[in-house]
Amino acid sequence: MAGKDNITIHDAVWMAWAALCAFLIIGIVAAQAWPLVVDIGKRDARFAIGFHEPETDIINLTQFRWSNGDSTIALPQPPMLTPSLITLRLPNGRPTDTAPPRVTLTSDVGKLASFAFPDFRPRIYRLLLPPTARFDWAIRIDIVSDTVTPPNDARPLGVAVDTAILAPVRAPITLPSLWTAICALMIGAPGFALPRAAGLAPRSAFIASLTLALLIAAGIWLRPLETLPFFQRFVAILLIGWIGGTLLRILLPPAIEPEHSAPVISGVYLPVAMAVAWWMPPLMQAYLSIDGAPLVAPPWPVVWIGCGTFVALLIGGAAAYARTGRSGLARAALIVLSISAVIHLGYSIGFAYTRQAPDFWILFRSAREWTRGGSLYDIHAVLTNHFGHVFKVPPFYGMLFVPFVTMDGLTVLLGHRVMNTVLIVATALIWLRMWRLPLVSLSAASLLILFNFRPLADTLAYGQIDLVLLFLLTLALWALRSGRDGAAGALVALGTLFKIYPVLLLAFFVVKGHWRALIGFVAAMAVYNGVAIAVIGWNEHLTYLTQVLPNIGGTTSWVENQTISGFLARLTDSPRSATIYQNEMVRLLGTLISGVAALAACVLALRPTSRDSTGYALQYGLFLLLMVLASPAAWMHYETLLIVPFGTLILHLRERTVSLPYAVAVAISFALIAYGNQWSFYDGTVHGVLTIAGVSYKFYGMLLLGGVLTFEALREPAPALLPRLARTIARPGQ
Template sequence: MTGPVWPRTARWRLLLVLVLAAAVTVFTATVPLLRDFFDLRVYYGTVHTWVHHGGRIYDYRVPGTSYGFTYPPFAALTMLPLAPLGRNTAIVLSLLVNLAALAVVLRILAGPGWRRHGWYRWSLVLCLLALFEPLRDTFSFGQVNLVLLALVLGDSWLLSTGRGRWAGAGIGLAAAVKLTPALFIGLLLLAGRRRAAGIATAVAAVATALAAWADPRASRFYWTEALWDTSRVGRLDYVSNQSLQGVLARLGETGRPMWAAVVLLTLCVWAWRARGAVKSGDWTAAFALTGATACLVSPITWVHHLVWLLPSFVVLVRAGRPRLAGALYAVLCTSVVWLWYDGSFGIGGFLGSNTYTWITLGLLLGLPTGQPRAALPLVRRNTVMTPAPSPASPATSAAGQSTPLAGACDAAAATGTAGGLAGRGLARNASSEPTGSTRPAASKPQSSNWRASPYTDPPP
């Protein structure tokens, strides 16, 4: 794109933004289910039980459900600021923290020319982001994935800008809160960044040791029992699990050898592709590939975990493939996998119920690499070659800009409203299932038919 995104006048742009914001508001209020900050409810209840009632971290259950705390003990330490807060204050804090993390993520992915996009393009991007199912679920659940993504991308920024002296600290903290980001330590080793890998490992180890000192019993239980019991997190074959393990479980294959073989093959592909990206200096693509791989190899990857795919869309747009990025992004806005909530029978069910997994796998296999930020920053410039100036002929030039934000807007216009599929028949009745989406209520082994009690309820 070589000119301003339509429309051209400020008045019409403001009107367009207001119309889009209203449409997004209507969509999010009527089509997807609001999650009632369920995961925040888990964090809040766990910390309050631990601090105020002398309870144990992993014994707490949200009243009326079987869900409790599933992260490493250090995660509970980072959530201690919730202890003195009331319910509504905790919700406000969660929203503010996630908004701040999103701002950091966008700032890093946009690159040094982020100011050039202006209020109009940033407004369009925010409207598009509000439709992205993993992102809206992260906010509605009160999840922590955006914060972890911001920590990891902070290290990506340090490495790509030559400020790598303290790179690895963000990855180490993220890995101590949740195990999945530990794969980024492997990326640092592949890249030969031993110092950064050492810092990440040391930070994760110190954080884990601090948690063991604070609550030895909880640490012993987590690392010897809870870590290996995936049933505490949820059913492997549940449609929200968009990992490779989820695909196998929906096929009826629950054996560990098959899953281990698939994971090993996936990691080999990742190592090959990520190493190539690092060799070319393309840290954004290397981190994007690693985020996609982490989602694939994790035993359970709920839909809201797929915020780790956001860097991949930036890489696609930067590589000149905005329409492909827009099409894939649109699918991830539709909640399409929930069409097969009641069962994934036949070839159609197999393909449809695993749609998000296929997108993640496709990104791992086909994401463009080899565009280092130093040579091709996220704000790309397409310049017209001009002859050298001479006294008789003054220098003339013409230049245009093509940015990921502009490309994303074009892709959205080409593919239609991102939530179109959801608006054409995916709206369902609300349910109490915490990991559910637009689908009817049904009894499941990992949930309760009763809506969770308020935060102020005493633990059972």
């Protein structure tokens, strides 16, 4: 006990140092961020509350907003105990036949001023704000005025506001605001506690905390208006992460005591870490909703399922711990979390059945148009923006809808969804059969946790084909493990006729020397397309090959596109843009990085593995990851395929011990990919650099997954590359 107490005191000292360093770094930088100039006409509702939409002054070519008679300007808190000067530029744009507005300005400390505009010219008003120590991210200036309602405009118009400038009066010593000070301390303390809970050594945890403080300070220095108003959200992320890490330390029995080394857990319980991490994003959604972000609160069914899961963990965990100790607690947690996953999956599937399925209707209506004498393809729409609601897949895919076009579309949609629901169950059963896992086992329970996967539900909701691809590519892996290479190639060929990107698996076949799989692919493509030509005709195929396929390249910065190219595009374009990205240099850079990633996967796949091993399946899974990471454009629901590499990881590590930091990395990757979609943390408003960074959260999850798969692949013996290539060419069956 003395050793553990010393460790606790040691951690407390490190934590205090981390908090102090974060306070000094952030406090010094925050004191240099002033003055802050807020263009009310361009900034969002974080600063302009109760204002109408932006308008443009055609004379001065500036943007402004009309107040509604009782509006508020929110500005980051100025330094503590320091008076500040606020400057307001108010372009009075009322019609000349109306009375000038009378305005009253108030703040947190009371009434500031009351005045009437003397005429209709724009004016600048400067007011001195007394010091304040209010514990809030913002100081709020309320603008109360009478309103007018012009002809042909039903809006009540108060006063036009162009710009607000907040500048603290210079003082010999400038202290950060109380809000900034507390948040800075919280950045340091939980910034240390989180990596410690995840199993890092004190020194490493301190470095992580210091690095985070420096990054936030850089954000304040470079983009103060995009960082200071959201300071508290960094704290929330750290605290929620610490909750998850602490819960893992409670639920999972360590194999090694922390004072000797990083905690190590049995790989059997890795799914517990994944499930616990999955429940952290809803907590973040709840906090964001409290912090004023609209439309991002967790759905009430998720809240109730989460509360029930927590209660079940308390009751079941306590009972199991009393009987069998920590190992029983971990098993009970795995069972409770797997049941919770099934309940949530059921809710997700039920909700998916109520959605509009826009992708299904594109396919259905295109097939119906063909049966009426038209074409599957709208070439103008393809050339204008193929990322819109456009039919752009091979004719084979459209052919499958032809027998149903005379039926009611809603009935066909229901059948499509029922088919995909059956495929979810079928894929899970195939996975159990392929790996010879008992239906009632901890491994089967782990699979239930794995299938609580939002991309899977979104595929069902949108009427997409990714569940069919998951089914086909799971069967292809089974065929390869069984030595049925020709069947594997035929399955990949079928998938390629739904979406082009499964063609990447041809590189896996080449690297592994699976030449019969290549033959199977070519033969199956000839058969499938021959059937499609017989049904649809050659003209549609010619149109696809000559006018559609050459014009559906490129990328987009749209929030759903979580690929390497999509991430780079969002650095220079808005995540709200669903059009073709035009910056050629960035597009080339994305293509280059994606090509390097593909080459790295090929090199890793050269490492020798037995066909029936999990190492072989992990190499296969790397190429499934490439399909949704290295493609120019791949929507979030395409990540349905990543169930295969995650499932393989669970099996690969179940007979091993795993360090807690490594388990946390896998769990974070799973949570980022498995929870939520493009609207879970984003309401369409771009707050600046933090929004641009935040909407790519699934991209970060895929990078983490790629890192984990690479690490596991490198555990295999390194081959001599040229001799290995020679052997695979000489003995294609190997």
